Amino acid sequence: MTLEKEQKKNNLQKIFEVIKTMASKPSGLIGLSILLFHVILAITSPLYVPYDYKAIDPSLMLQAPSSEYWFGTDSLGRDVFTRTILGGRTALTVTFFGSLIALVWGGALGIFCGLVGGKIDDVVMRIIDAFLSIPWILAMLLIVSLLGTTTLVLIPALGFFYGKGIVRVARAATHDVIAKDFIVSAKARGHSNLSIIWNEILPNVRDAIMVEGAMRWSWMLLGFSSLSFLGFGVSPPTPDWGLMISNARGLMSFAYWAVLAPIFGLSSLIIGINLTADAFAKALGIDRSTKAPV
Amino acid sequence: MRTICKLISVSLVSLLFSFSLANASSGVFKLSHDLGFGKDTNLDAISKGRLFQVVIMTQNRLVRKDLKGVTSAELATDWSANADATEWTFNLRKGVKFHDGSDFDAEDVKYSLMRVKDPDIGSPAKKSMSSVTDIEVVDSHTVKMKLNTSFADFPLLLTDYRLRMIPSGSGDTIGKTGVGTGPFIVDKFDPEGTTILKANPDYWEGAPGLAEVHVIAIPDGEARVQALLTGQIHMNRYVPFSQKKIFDGNSKFNVSVVPTGNWRGMVMRTDTAPFDNPKVRKAVRLAVDRQELVDLVMGGAATVACDTPVAPSDQYRLKMKCPQNINKAKSLLKEAGYPNGIDMVIHVSTKEPTWPTIAEVLQQQLAKANIKAEVKMTPSKSYWKETWMKKPVAMTRWNERPADSALHEIYHSGAKWNESFFKNPAFDENLAKARGELDFNKRKKAYQNAQKTLWEESGTMIPYHVSKLVVTSSNVKNLDEVEVFSVRWHKVKMK
Numbered sequence: 001m002t003l004e005k006e007q008k009k010n011n012l013q014k015i016f017e018v019i020k021t022m023a024s025k026p027s028g029l030i031g032l033s034i035l036l037f038h039v040i041l042a043i044t045s046p047l048y049v050p051y052d053y054k055a056i057d058p059s060l061m062l063q064a065p066s067s068e069y070w071f072g073t074d075s076l077g078r079d080v081f082t083r084t085i086l087g088g089r090t091a092l093t094v095t096f097f098g099s100l101i102a103l104v105w106g107g108a109l110g111i112f113c114g115l116v117g118g119k120i121d122d123v124v125m126r127i128i129d130a131f132l133s134i135p136w137i138l139a140m141l142l143i144v145s146l147l148g149t150t151t152l153v154l155i156p157a158l159g160f161f162y163g164k165g166i167v168r169v170a171r172a173a174t175h176d177v178i179a180k181d182f183i184v185s186a187k188a189r190g191h192s193n194l195s196i197i198w199n200e201i202l203p204n205v206r207d208a209i210m211v212e213g214a215m216r217w218s219w220m221l222l223g224f225s226s227l228s229f230l231g232f233g234v235s236p237p238t239p240d241w242g243l244m245i246s247n248a249r250g251l252m253s254f255a256y257w258a259v260l261a262p263i264f265g266l267s268s269l270i271i272g273i274n275l276t277a278d279a280f281a282k283a284l285g286i287d288r289s290t291k292a293p294v
Numbered sequence: 295m296r297t298i299c300k301l302i303s304v305s306l307v308s309l310l311f312s313f314s315l316a317n318a319s320s321g322v323f324k325l326s327h328d329l330g331f332g333k334d335t336n337l338d339a340i341s342k343g344r345l346f347q348v349v350i351m352t353q354n355r356l357v358r359k360d361l362k363g364v365t366s367a368e369l370a371t372d373w374s375a376n377a378d379a380t381e382w383t384f385n386l387r388k389g390v391k392f393h394d395g396s397d398f399d400a401e402d403v404k405y406s407l408m409r410v411k412d413p414d415i416g417s418p419a420k421k422s423m424s425s426v427t428d429i430e431v432v433d434s435h436t437v438k439m440k441l442n443t444s445f446a447d448f449p450l451l452l453t454d455y456r457l458r459m460i461p462s463g464s465g466d467t468i469g470k471t472g473v474g475t476g477p478f479i480v481d482k483f484d485p486e487g488t489t490i491l492k493a494n495p496d497y498w499e500g501a502p503g504l505a506e507v508h509v510i511a512i513p514d515g516e517a518r519v520q521a522l523l524t525g526q527i528h529m530n531r532y533v534p535f536s537q538k539k540i541f542d543g544n545s546k547f548n549v550s551v552v553p554t555g556n557w558r559g560m561v562m563r564t565d566t567a568p569f570d571n572p573k574v575r576k577a578v579r580l581a582v583d584r585q586e587l588v589d590l591v592m593g594g595a596a597t598v599a600c601d602t603p604v605a606p607s608d609q610y611r612l613k614m615k616c617p618q619n620i621n622k623a624k625s626l627l628k629e630a631g632y633p634n635g636i637d638m639v640i641h642v643s644t645k646e647p648t649w650p651t652i653a654e655v656l657q658q659q660l661a662k663a664n665i666k667a668e669v670k671m672t673p674s675k676s677y678w679k680e681t682w683m684k685k686p687v688a689m690t691r692w693n694e695r696p697a698d699s700a701l702h703e704i705y706h707s708g709a710k711w712n713e714s715f716f717k718n719p720a721f722d723e724n725l726a727k728a729r730g731e732l733d734f735n736k737r738k739k740a741y742q743n744a745q746k747t748l749w750e751e752s753g754t755m756i757p758y759h760v761s762k763l764v765v766t767s768s769n770v771k772n773l774d775e776v777e778v779f780s781v782r783w784h785k786v787k788m789k
Contacts, residue, residue, distance in 0.1 A: 056590060058589035076590055077590070149670070230671070231644065236669045247650075249516070250519060251537065253540050254540060255539075
């Protein structure tokens with residue numbers, strides 16, 4: 001067995017161990033189960049939804065839940081069950097890839113700033129501070145007003161705005177390891193900055209950044225749903241929880257089913273991601289409140 | 295005996311006191327406006343940014359519509375025309391005073407109406423007065439209006455909700471003061487906050503039943519419904535029918551359904567491809583199932599329209615049917631050079647709560663004719679400035695106007711608010727012909743021919759005229775169940 005294969009085997013083993021540790025606690029098990037349930041639903045739901053999500057029918061307006069329409073119908077006569085189980089697809093896709101983008105650019109820039117320090121670090125961090133002072137929702141509204149609400153706009157835009165916080169976390173984690181002997185030795189050996197980042201720093205800050213990324217995912221989900229709620233997320237008739245809540249909120253007092261179903265979908269997914277991120281942090285030995293190893 | 299006299303005296307005084315209290319203005323009536331014109335909002339009825347919720351309570355017209363929709367006297371007591379209806383003489387009400395204490399007279403009428411024609415003001419109501427060449431002051435309470443054409447329906451034009459009487463020479467300040475002869479006086483004007491009106495005790499129809507009216511800026515339609523539910527406002531005339539069930543059977547609210555000439559629609563700019571081709575516009579219109587829109591969006595409480603802005607109750611309304619015809623729509627698109635259909639973006643906002651729903655239903659209906667519509671939300675606060683008349687396809691809404699005003703203002707090639715940039719010489723010609731025609735039937739035919747042109751070529755899709763759902767708090771009394779411009783506001787009371 002070559003060294004490379006052994007390394008891969010070790011990595012896989014580590015992943016399984018982390019998952020096993022996460023699932024060993026009730027909260028972690030619940031979180032993982034909810035998340036897995038939503039992911040499976042998002043991937044497979046188009047195969048078995050009972051009705052066309054966009055079929056409008058005046059004769060079926062605001063039907064209460066029944067054996068035919070499990071979650072009732074909305075104000076345009078569309079099946080709420082169909083729209084609810086399809087409603088998480090866009091949100092999960094946009095926020096998952098948005099979080100990945102946030103993780104990559106935020107992590108890379110944070111580590112780079114932490115390593116090089118000096119004026120470059122100062123300038124970049126002040127720019128990040130400036131961006132942090134702008135309310136993200138206003139900036140997002142400006143972007144979607146100018147560029148539209150396609151997923152190709154939403155994913156990078158959300159990825160950018162939610163990556164700012166990761167820059168700070170990655171930089172702080174880098175500062176913790178940069179003074180360690182192995183970094184000094186690598187510098188003395190004449191390794192390039194890129195090599196030091198990839199081989200020495202990244203393995204030591206990766207866990208903290210990933211936990212932060214997981215948390216950003218749930219915040220981004222809430223943010224994305226807020227945009228949809230305001231009408232600036234996905235375009236109708238695409239089923240989306242935020243949009244469904246927005247459309248049905250005025251009917252809450254007499255057609256509660258049209259608003260409760262998407263609320264349940266959204267909140268359960270956020271709870272699932274939060275519990276998973278918590279368990280993930282604990283399994284990696286990171287205290288989420290301080291981002292410090294425990 | 296002396297005791298009995300005392301008792302009688304005290305009783306009489308008490309009776310008189312209670313009688314005077316019963317007639318005194320009391321209570322605060324709160325309503326909202328949507329801050330549609332942002333910081334340009336003002337109290338000059340003829341300007342683009344007029345806050346009509348205030349103006350209709352502070353200023354009067356010469357002629358108004360009564361509760362049955364017939365022209366009746368307001369500040370003019372009666373009127374007559376010469377033989378060919380090119381000169382109209384109006385006798386004015388005597389003893390009427392403006393809020394600033396000055397007397398209302400013929401000079402004020404001349405000033406108020408002639409400034410509508412002032413090109414520097416650029417009033418959207420200019421078209422309503424375009425036929426008036428001069429206003430002659432015959433005496434202090436008589437005016438003679440001279441028209442450039444015969445116009446048998448001229449008094450109907452004066453019922454336009456913007457043609458209000460203001461003191462002569464007050465044009466520079468009227469936007470902030472709102473001085474008029476109406477039942478309420480502007481106490482504090484705050485377009486982005488709360489505008490406060492106080493009762494005018496000297497109102498010529500009698501002192502108002504309310505002590506104050508508060509007009510509050512609430513830009514979002516949903517927020518206005520919530521404000522009504524929580525008692526922050528006492529009346530909402532824009533409650534979507536989908537929310538009728540919230541108020542039905544609730545003893546805290548009165549719900550009434552008022553048929554109106556108000557309409558919602560979708561504008562396609564006729565100067566922008568592919569909508570510069572009349573066949574494409576007709577295809578879009580044919581692809582729409584209007585009855586389904588009425589049922590889904592209005593819960594059935596609306597009258598189907600075939601792209602005419604003329605109110606269902608108007609004598610000049612063209613009565614026709616326009617069922618959905620997908621095959622015809624597809625073939626028109628093919629003839630226009632779009633065999634695979636077209637893509638379009640419908641711009642909406644929550645400025646009008648039903649717009650997003652209308653657009654969503656349209657999206658499904660149009661898809662059947664290979665017209666792929668994307669619904670794009672835009673900020674409600676800047677909708678009229680940044681979206682309407684700017685984007686190729688956008689939603690619109692208009693309040694009721696007399697047939698002549700509606701057709702002129704929205705479609706005449708020279709109209710300021712020609713939102714679809716519609717230019718059609720035959721249409722303009724029919725309008726001109728109608729105005730000059732003394733024979734009612736011929737006049738009616740000309741107006742209806744103009745509406746036929748709209749069905750064939752216009753850029754505005756009008757699916758229905760709404761029946762308005764007016765919801766008021768149950769402590770609001772004596773509110774006429776008619777469209778907002780005909781309400782006799784001085785009669786309204788708070789229990």
